[in-house]
Amino acid sequence: MVAEDQIYPVYNGAVKRFADKSFSLQGYIVPLKNGMKHSIFMFSTLPVSQCYFCGQNGVPIMILVEMQEPIRFTFKPVKLQGILKLENTNAAERPPVILKEARLMDSD
Secondary structure: OOOOOOOOOOOOHHHHHHHHHOOEEEEEEEEEOOEEEEEEEEEEEEOOHHHHHHHHOOOOOOOEEEEEEEEEEOOOOOEEEEEEEOOOOOOOOOOEEEEEEEOOOOOO
């Protein structure tokens, strides 16, 4: 039996095929700590100003990002590339989808 405070991911084949492979995403930095440079942060489909916690819309889709080198915070969308990790961890404690060894890509 799973307690109410436990949420575990279920990945279908369409998602699992990207696990442990190079993957790129475009989105917005959601800092976890104060400061202008960040190595670990949440990455959202929506800008911080539209985040659920800021009083707008619903909870946006977010993943955890672990950068190779810190990047400067911006309100503009950024494109990142890294290794996509799909973990089977309790999402109430830690995001199960992580982009590891990420790096900033050039803007198109």
